[in-house]
Amino acid sequence: MELITILNRCHRFRGFVYQHAHFGADKKSIEVAVRPRNGSAAVCSRCHLPAPGYDQLAERRFEFIPLWGFLVFLLYTMRRVNCRRCGIVAVEEVPWGDGKRTLTKAYVLFLAPWARRLSWKETAEAFRTSWDKVFDAVEHVVTFGLEHRVLGQIDAIGVDEIQYARGHKYLTLVYQIDLDVTRLLWVGRERTIESFRGFFTVIGDELASKIVFVCSDMWEPYLRVIREKCSEALHILDRFHIVAKMNKALDEIRAGESRRIASEGGVPVLKKSRWLLLKREENLKTEQRFRLRDLLRYNLKTVRAYLLKEAFQQLWDYNSPAWAGKFFDDWCRQVMRSRIEPMKKIARSLRQHRELILNYFRAQKLLSSGVVEGLNNKAKVTMRKSYGFRTFRCLELALYHSLGKLPEPESTHDFF
Numbered sequence: 001m002e003l004i005t006i007l008n009r010c011h012r013f014r015g016f017v018y019q020h021a022h023f024g025a026d027k028k029s030i031e032v033a034v035r036p037r038n039g040s041a042a043v044c045s046r047c048h049l050p051a052p053g054y055d056q057l058a059e060r061r062f063e064f065i066p067l068w069g070f071l072v073f074l075l076y077t078m079r080r081v082n083c084r085r086c087g088i089v090a091v092e093e094v095p096w097g098d099g100k101r102t103l104t105k106a107y108v109l110f111l112a113p114w115a116r117r118l119s120w121k122e123t124a125e126a127f128r129t130s131w132d133k134v135f136d137a138v139e140h141v142v143t144f145g146l147e148h149r150v151l152g153q154i155d156a157i158g159v160d161e162i163q164y165a166r167g168h169k170y171l172t173l174v175y176q177i178d179l180d181v182t183r184l185l186w187v188g189r190e191r192t193i194e195s196f197r198g199f200f201t202v203i204g205d206e207l208a209s210k211i212v213f214v215c216s217d218m219w220e221p222y223l224r225v226i227r228e229k230c231s232e233a234l235h236i237l238d239r240f241h242i243v244a245k246m247n248k249a250l251d252e253i254r255a256g257e258s259r260r261i262a263s264e265g266g267v268p269v270l271k272k273s274r275w276l277l278l279k280r281e282e283n284l285k286t287e288q289r290f291r292l293r294d295l296l297r298y299n300l301k302t303v304r305a306y307l308l309k310e311a312f313q314q315l316w317d318y319n320s321p322a323w324a325g326k327f328f329d330d331w332c333r334q335v336m337r338s339r340i341e342p343m344k345k346i347a348r349s350l351r352q353h354r355e356l357i358l359n360y361f362r363a364q365k366l367l368s369s370g371v372v373e374g375l376n377n378k379a380k381v382t383m384r385k386s387y388g389f390r391t392f393r394c395l396e397l398a399l400y401h402s403l404g405k406l407p408e409p410e411s412t413h414d415f416f
């Protein structure tokens, strides 16, 4: 069986024929010559209709899916057409590629899913191609996906911020968190009012007005846009963000106190205690649990803050918003008497957003909780895998690619 026979089976196009296949000069690649079928006219790349020929350009190499350790290229001499409809001389359209890319469409569709499983760098290495070409492949499928996705009705959204570029910059991510669909809908630069408004521009007022639930953290610009664009929706402050905030405060207290003990030459009881205090107790190993109990005997600010944080967790067990509210108020009062400034700061901020927090109970069982946290973790994994992308564009593409659940261009053959 010849290579041409296989190509005709999996990658055949009307109007073109495979002439012959031969090794490239380096013997490491296979080159397949392609030519127009006799008598078939070139197609104008602007109006997509046949047009009379004008001249030919230099031969181009289109990168195809590698085979058994050989790179494979299709060689083709592009024609130009003199299109009367468009009134210009244009390059012809070829069905296996496009005017700009050197990758064939088949190779783009082959590489893109790999770039979701592996990092872009690993994908390039695995298939002996360049990082830029993997970027190209992802850009192609993401652009197609965004143009062809159907938004449909959106019941619930979650908005979240994520840090990148060594923590100096932020992205705003908007997820759809309906019970049956969770996906990334939008990526915006920064975490400003303008960036979040950009999402509403994309979906339009009609879809926005039908959103029933919005989940967010306490970031004021987000709260403001939600009030402005989704005034009818039930706005919920996400549990995961509140816990994250509390953990951050606790960590601050622990670090400060640990430094103070060290500078006073005391026993470093807080050493290596970070994860003991930040993890939920049920997630600790037996040995860690003993160490935690040991630590809790000390009269330290850190310990008191830890106990307050743990006590707060009970809030989530309530079903009734009224009882949850009562517990919430008691907890805030207790914290305000604690003389631990970072915790007091949190209590003040929670009090300010009391209604939004209690909305969690009003919406309970209608919104899958923890879904924003799950998506946030996936986004972080994607960013970690994409170590080396420094630009917003790369991150945007990588995030849409892994979390957007975008439709993909169809292919007549599955090159698995």
Ligand SMILES: [Zn+2]
Pocket (backbone or CB within 6 Å): 044, 045, 046, 047, 048, 049, 051, 083, 084, 085, 086, 087
């Ligand atoms: Zn035309």
